[in-house]
Amino acid sequence: MTTLLPFFILLPFAGFIISLLIPAKNEGLLSITSYLTAGIHWAGVTLFTIYWFFDGHTVLDHDYVTLYQTTDYDFFIDFYFDKITAVYLFVGSFLTFLVTIYSRYYLHREAGYKRFFNTILFFFLGYNIAVASGNLETMFIGWEILGISSFLLIAFYRDRYLPVKNAVKVFSVYRVADVGLILAMWMSHHLWHENITFSKLNNFELVHHQLQSHTVIGVFIAMMFLISAAAKSAQLPFSSWLPRAMEGPTPSSAIFYGSLSVHLGVFLLLRTFPFWEQQISVRVLIALLGLLTAIIATGIARVQSSVKSQIAYASVAQIGLIFIEVAAGFDNLALFHFAGNAFLRTYQLLVSPSVVSYLIREQFYNFSPHARSIEESFPKKMAYTLYILCIKEWNLDSFMYRYLWNPLKWLGNKLDFLTLNRTVIFFIPAYLIGVLCLGISDNLPDFVVSKLPIFFSLIGLVMVLKSFTERKVARLSWILIIMNHLWVALAISFNEHFKYGQPVIYLSGIIVAGALGLICLYRLRSIEGNIDLDQFHGHSFKHPKLAFFFFLCCLGATGFPISPTFIGEDLIFTHIHEDQALLAFFTSLSFIIDGIAIIRIYARVFLGPHAKSMYEMAYRSS
Numbered sequence: 077m078t079t080l081l082p083f084f085i086l087l088p089f090a091g092f093i094i095s096l097l098i099p100a101k102n103e104g105l106l107s108i109t110s111y112l113t114a115g116i117h118w119a120g121v122t123l124f125t126i127y128w129f130f131d132g133h134t135v136l137d138h139d140y141v142t143l144y145q146t147t148d149y150d151f152f153i154d155f156y157f158d159k160i161t162a163v164y165l166f167v168g169s170f171l172t173f174l175v176t177i178y179s180r181y182y183l184h185r186e187a188g189y190k191r192f193f194n195t196i197l198f199f200f201l202g203y204n205i206a207v208a209s210g211n212l213e214t215m216f217i218g219w220e221i222l223g224i225s226s227f228l229l230i231a232f233y234r235d236r237y238l239p240v241k242n243a244v245k246v247f248s249v250y251r252v253a254d255v256g257l258i259l260a261m262w263m264s265h266h267l268w269h270e271n272i273t274f275s276k277l278n279n280f281e282l283v284h285h286q287l288q289s290h291t292v293i294g295v296f297i298a299m300m301f302l303i304s305a306a307a308k309s310a311q312l313p314f315s316s317w318l319p320r321a322m323e324g325p326t327p328s329s330a331i332f333y334g335s336l337s338v339h340l341g342v343f344l345l346l347r348t349f350p351f352w353e354q355q356i357s358v359r360v361l362i363a364l365l366g367l368l369t370a371i372i373a374t375g376i377a378r379v380q381s382s383v384k385s386q387i388a389y390a391s392v393a394q395i396g397l398i399f400i401e402v403a404a405g406f407d408n409l410a411l412f413h414f415a416g417n418a419f420l421r422t423y424q425l426l427v428s429p430s431v432v433s434y435l436i437r438e439q440f441y442n443f444s445p446h447a448r449s450i451e452e453s454f455p456k457k458m459a460y461t462l463y464i465l466c467i468k469e470w471n472l473d474s475f476m477y478r479y480l481w482n483p484l485k486w487l488g489n490k491l492d493f494l495t496l497n498r499t500v501i502f503f504i505p506a507y508l509i510g511v512l513c514l515g516i517s518d519n520l521p522d523f524v525v526s527k528l529p530i531f532f533s534l535i536g537l538v539m540v541l542k543s544f545t546e547r548k549v550a551r552l553s554w555i556l557i558i559m560n561h562l563w564v565a566l567a568i569s570f571n572e573h574f575k576y577g578q579p580v581i582y583l584s585g586i587i588v589a590g591a592l593g594l595i596c597l598y599r600l601r602s603i604e605g606n607i608d609l610d611q612f613h614g615h616s617f618k619h620p621k622l623a624f625f626f627f628l629c630c631l632g633a634t635g636f637p638i639s640p641t642f643i644g645e646d647l648i649f650t651h652i653h654e655d656q657a658l659l660a661f662f663t664s665l666s667f668i669i670d671g672i673a674i675i676r677i678y679a680r681v682f683l684g685p686h687a688k689s690m691y692e693m694a695y696r697s698s
Contacts, residue, residue, distance in 0.1 A: 077131070078138035080124060081155040084165060084204050087117050092197040100190040107180035110193045114176050114200065118169035125162045133159070137210050137275040144581070144643050149650055150271050151643050153217075154210030160346050163411045164207040164339075167418050171335050172200050178426055179327040188232055192325065195232075199225035203336055207343060211273045212261045213646060215347075217637045219257060219308075222337055223250040224636065227675065229328040230321050231683055235614060240683040242320040244675055248481070249317045251671045253307035253341075255664045260300035262649035262660065267293050277350045284354060293654065298352035301344060302362060309341025310392050311369045311399065316472040318392055322384040326425055329384060334391055334421030339414050342395060345402045346410060359403045366399025375466040383428045391421045484669065488545025491538065496552045499539075503559055506535070510566045517570060529567040533662040536563030540666050543673040547610045551597050553677055557633060558590035560666055564648065567659065571651045578647050585639025589632025596626040600681065609677065612684020623682040630678045634671045 091113030098105050128136075136157040144151040176196060183189050202221025209215035227250075231243035264272055267290055277283060287294040305311070310318040321333045332338070345362065352358045370393045377389035394417045401410040454462070465471075494502075510532055517525050536559070543556035565579040600615060600622060601607050607615070616623035628638070635641045645667070652660050 077124075077128060078136050078155075078157075081136065081138065081157055081208060082140065083120060084117065084124075084208055085155075085201070087120070088113060088197060088201040088204055092194065092201055095190075095194050095197050098190070103180075103184065103189055106190055106193045107176065110197055111173055111176035111180070113197060114169055114173035117200075117204075118166070118173050121162075121165045121169050125166060128157070128162070135275060135278075137273065139210070139273075144647075146578075148269070149265075149647065151213055151646060152211075152271060153214050154273055155208050155214070156210030156274050157208065160343070160407070160411065161208055163415060164343060165204065167415050168200070168203050168207065168336050171331060171418060171422050172196070172203075174422070175327045175331045175426075179325075182327055183325060186325075188234075192229075192232060192328070195225050195228045196328070196331070199229070199332070199337070206340060210275065211271055212257065212264065213271060215344075216254075216257055216261070216646075217642075219254065219340070220636055220642075222340065223247065223254060224631065226250065226321070226332055226337060229324045229332060231679070232324045232328065234616060234683045235685060237612060237684055239323040240612060240679050242323045243683075244672075244679050246317045246321045247675050248672045249307050249314050249476075251668050252314070253304045254671070255668045256300045256304035256307065257344075258645065258649055258667065259660065259664055260297050260304065261646060262652060263293055263297050263300070263654065265650045266654040267297065274347055277348065280350070283351060287354065294352070294355060295358065298348075298355055298358040301348050301352070302358070302365070305341030305344045305399075306365065307341070308344070309338055309395050309399075310388075311341065311365055311396060312372065313472060313475055315369060315373060315389075315392050316469055316476065319380075319382070319385040319388040322382075322388055326384075326429065330422045330425035333388060334425045335418035338391060338395065339398075339418060342398050342402065342410065342414055345399065346407060349402065349405075349407065353405070363400045363403040366396040366403065368396075369393070369399070370396030372470055375462060376469050379463060379466045383431070384425070387421055387424050387428065391417060484541060485545050488541040491542040491545075494542050494552075494556075496549055496555070499542075499552065499556065499559070507562065507566070510563075514566065514569055525570060529570045529656070529659050530662065532563050532567035532570075533659055533666070536560040536567065537662050537666050537669075539563065540669045540673060544669045544676070548608050550607050550609055550677055550681055551594065551601070553609060553673060554590070554593055554597060557670055557673055558586060558594075560670055561586045561590075561633075564663055564666060567663070568648050568651050571653065571656075578644070578651075581640045582644025582648055583641070585632045585635070585641030585644070589629045589639065589641075593626055593629030593633060596622060596629060597681070607681050609680045612680050614682070614684045614686035616682040617686045619682075626682065627678055630674045634674050635667075 091109060095106060095109050098109065100106075137154065139152050139154045142150060142152040176193070179192065179196070183192055186192070199222060202218045202225060204218070206215050206218025206222060209218060227243050227247045230246055231240045233239045267286055268276075307314045318333055318338065322329045324332075373389045373393035373396060377386050377393065380386040380389065394413070398410050398413050398417070401407075401413060452459075510528075513520065513528060517528075520528075539556045540560040543553040543560070546553040546556070561583065565583050569579055597607065600619065603619070604613075604615060607613060632639045632641065635645045648663065649660070652663065
């Protein structure tokens, strides 16, 4: 039966490739391809699960292909099937099937019709890879695809300001989840000294033996899982991104933020439960986080004026309860709760336009307030305080800006003295000195060699901080991102077994994508003149091919799984020692800001209202 598992990956991939080849004007063929792909997948999952269940429902695990291997490192693709995979695959394929049928008519004659179905199938591919994965590396491939397809669907109406702005905001939170998973993979390599599979995590004796002698490492890995899960599933303090993600079309809101993508955090906790099962402090923390999120999100949902925001926060509250169920060890209840919440939120979002129209009529003719509500039992001051806090969404957005993004912007603004010429003049001799130090590292004092990786990674962090806050020259921001990767590669090269060959794997995609992206920016500047980052230019309106090509360059520069850099990122962290916490912190922070800075360049140059538009636009969301 294990030979059939790749079918659940290859079918969405084939559907996605076919949809790319269909002309944009052929709406019928596009929609038929999409819902046939999802429908056949759903039928296949159903039949496979029934046969698997009556055949003894043993766990299936198979290592299919090794992408890269050394004496102490192995990056392989592994697929895994158990009850968690079965439930997630069934719910995902069924709801995608329904949404593609719904979207066939809902988006009729929409300018981005082809783009929508391409992205939905791309998302479906990433979702299946993530939930059928047998190790963290395979899961991370699907995790990355979900993140970028989410960005594309939120920014579906790319000629408007707010969808693009909110897409960048959501992607920035997703980037935190990505790096949390990378750090968990980093420390897992040091704990197990191998690419650990989920089937091995179910070996209680193996896990218990390792955690007994590595308690701190075990807690760190569990906390990274929790941060990734909380960010992906919009739990506190990341909850505010979910209603902002509703800027996309209603079908994408239903499939992403009501049902499937938002439950990937729950899936991560369910899949890694055997690892942190014996860590009582972690289980209590997950339960408390879920409880606090459920209470606050319920209050916020009750005062929202937008039906989409109400559904979003109601879904967040239910996911908080699922977190509690997972922490308590009620995995079957959590799976049942996930399926019920996914079906309900999809239904609510798909019918919300009709319901809103109906309720507008009802409030004029038949409106009658509730006889009594729970808030009436509160003291007036408490009720008013809670009401204002919920109206302001407990200042969750302000919290993220004040304690996460604003400090980074403040640091970046202190680097305004770095111009394009100064950066290039500084970089070339400084980097040559760094390469020289690497060449003679055997002759340098051990104290100096131990500090050089931290110093060089700090220079890379400075570069990407400047890129993140650059508002004038897009080319400077792009060049700084490439320089950051070069400094990171140099910093890690001082650790043993990471010289010469492996940095090439990491930098190959970066250099190619960086050079081609820079050519795109110079080409666009020669055509349009000014392309600063102080506003959204919307140049995809006049230059769609150039925008698509630059987007591929952005994916390559972020380490998306289309180049060897994706494996290189895992290699980078594998060679950071477990006692090099500062180096790991600088490198991970560089990766977070790096991804956001790249997407920010793409969004500001190619998305949003066209710079020469004669029409006014809204700058604030309701």
